[in-house]
Every structure is written in C-alpha cells, then in structure tokens.
Amino acid sequence: EIYKTPDEGSLAVAKEIADLIREKAAKNEKCVLGLATGSTPIQLYAELVRMHKEENLSFKNVVSFNLDEYYPISRDSINSYWIFMHQHLFDHVDMDPANIHMPNGELAKADVRAACEQYENMIDQAGGIDLQLLGLGHNGHIGFNEPGSSLFSKTRLLILDNNTRIANCRDFVNLSKVPRLAITMGLGTIMKSKRIVLLAWGNKAPTVVMAVEGPVTDQVPASYLQMHNNCTFVIDELAASEL
Numbered sequence: 001e002i003y004k005t006p007d008e009g010s011l012a013v014a015k016e017i018a019d020l021i022r023e024k025a026a027k028n029e030k031c032v033l034g035l036a037t038g039s040t041p042i043q044l045y046a047e048l049v050r051m052h053k054e055e056n057l058s059f060k061n062v063v064s065f066n067l068d069e070y071y072p073i074s075r076d077s078i079n080s081y082w083i084f085m086h087q088h089l090f091d092h093v094d095m096d097p098a099n100i101h102m103p104n105g106e107l108a109k110a111d112v113r114a115a116c117e118q119y120e121n122m123i124d125q126a127g128g129i130d131l132q133l134l135g136l137g138h139n140g141h142i143g144f145n146e147p148g149s150s151l152f153s154k155t156r157l158l159i160l161d162n163n164t165r166i167a168n169c170r171d172f173v174n175l176s177k178v179p180r181l182a183i184t185m186g187l188g189t190i191m192k193s194k195r196i197v198l199l200a201w202g203n204k205a206p207t208v209v210m211a212v213e214g215p216v217t218d219q220v221p222a223s224y225l226q227m228h229n230n231c232t233f234v235i236d237e238l239a240a241s242e243l
C-alpha cells in the first residue's frame with residue numbers, strides 16, 4: 001500500500017489497529033499486538049494516543065510484545081526501547097502494565113537464554129500475535145534480525161551489525177556507547193504472527209525494493225516476508241520510488 005506521505009500511511013495503520021482492538025473488545029477477547037521501535041512508527045503511536053484521548057479507544061484488552069531491546073541496557077536509560085515505548089505510547093493510554101512485555105536488557109547474561117525461551121512461551125500462551133508491526137533496517141533487518149539470520153530463528157541474543165550500530169548512533173552520545181548486542185524476536189517468531197504490517201518511509205527505497213522484488217534470501221531478512229500469507233508493506237511514495 002503506497003501513501004502520499006508517512007502521515008497518511010501512519011493514519012491508515014492506526015485505523016486498522018484501532019478496528020482490531022475494538023473488534024476483539026466487542027468479543028471480550030484480548031488483542032495481541034507485536035510492537036516496534038525506531039523513528040518509523042512514532043507518528044502511528046501518536047495517532048493511537050490521539051484516538052485514545054479523543055475517540056474513546058481503550059487499550060484495556062491489549063497485550064503487547066515488543067520486538068527487541070538493546071543488551072545490556074538499563075530500562076531507565078534514555079536509549080532503552082523500554083523508555084521509548086513508554087514515552088510514545090504506554091504512558092499515554094490505559095494499558096494494564098501487566099500486559100506489556102519487552103525483552104529485558106537488564107538481565108545477567110546467564111539468564112538471557114531462559115528469558116528468551118520464556119518470551120516465546122508467553123507469546124504462545126497469549127494465543128500468538130494478532131498483528132505484528134515492523135520497521136525496516138537499511139540492511140533489510142526486521143527487529144534486530146541481521147542479514148544471515150535463520151528463517152527459523154527464535155527470540156535470542158545476537159551481535160549487532162556495525163552498520164546498524166552506526167545507523168542507531170544518532171540516539172547515543174557516540175558510537176562507542178551503542179550496545180554491541182541486542183535481544184530480538186526471531187524471524188520464526190515474527191513469521192508466526194497472524195498478520196504483519198511493515199512500515200517504511202523515504203530513504204528506505206533501496207531496501208524496500210530488495211525486500212519486495214528481490215530474491216528471498218537470508219541476506220535481506222525482510223525478503224522472507226514474501227512468504228507470509230497476510231503481510232502488507234505500508235510505504236510512502238518516496239519509499240516506493242524504486243519499485
């Protein structure tokens with residue numbers, strides 16, 4: 001789906017999410033959302049907050065699982081995805097804090113593997129992800145699944161590509177402060193979602209074309225989404241310019 005501007009694309013996705021939340025609430029069901037960070041979904045979260053304030057959209061039935069988190073990082077660090085999600089969404093809506101799940105960058109290394117397994121189990125116990133939001137890294141990563149990630153990968157600790165650290169350096173004092181590791185849902189975890197919506201704007205055009213029209217390859221993790229039966233790329237005209 002190609003929209004004129006990121007604002008229009010964000011609005012369309014916010015409406016889809018709001019409809020899903022309301023549809024589930026009407027049936028007394030939980031709505032399980034997979035959430036993403038980065039600059040791309042900020043406008044979408046602002047729109048959901050507006051809908052909560054002005055259109056009575058309640059998040060009481062929402063259960064969320066975030067894609068990823070840096071490791072190690074303290075939750076109250078301004079660069080943690082924990083803070084990002086609270087600043088842009090969780091602090092402004094009526095979600096039950098017990099329904100918020102994010103990989104924990106504060107764990108001791110010895111505890112990470114078990115926590116990753118537990119994260120997978122919690123997603124399954126919640127009934128799976130109804131709608132997974134994704135952004136897109138310049139190298140084609142989704143979550144933090146860097147090129148080379150297996151289609152069957154699960155939630156795990158991995159080493160970030162240097163290019164990813166450089167791209168995300170803008171949020172940190174300097175490159176040496178960007179964590180070298182991250183915990184991310186795997187490609188297998190993401191592919192199990194019932195629906196996937198990937199957002200990409202502007203300068204992601206070269207990556208969008210590789211993901212949508214290129215071969216399905218582990219060198220462009222987002223290309224695996226071609227094999228998902230309910231996945232939409234929501235992009236603006238600039239991001240579509242090389243299709």
Ligand code: GLP
Nearest residue numbers: 037038039040135136137143144
């Ligand atoms: C990070 C996140 C990804 C995100 C990507 C793109 O690496 N782990 O989930 O999609 O950045 O970021 P941005 O939206 O700022 O371009």
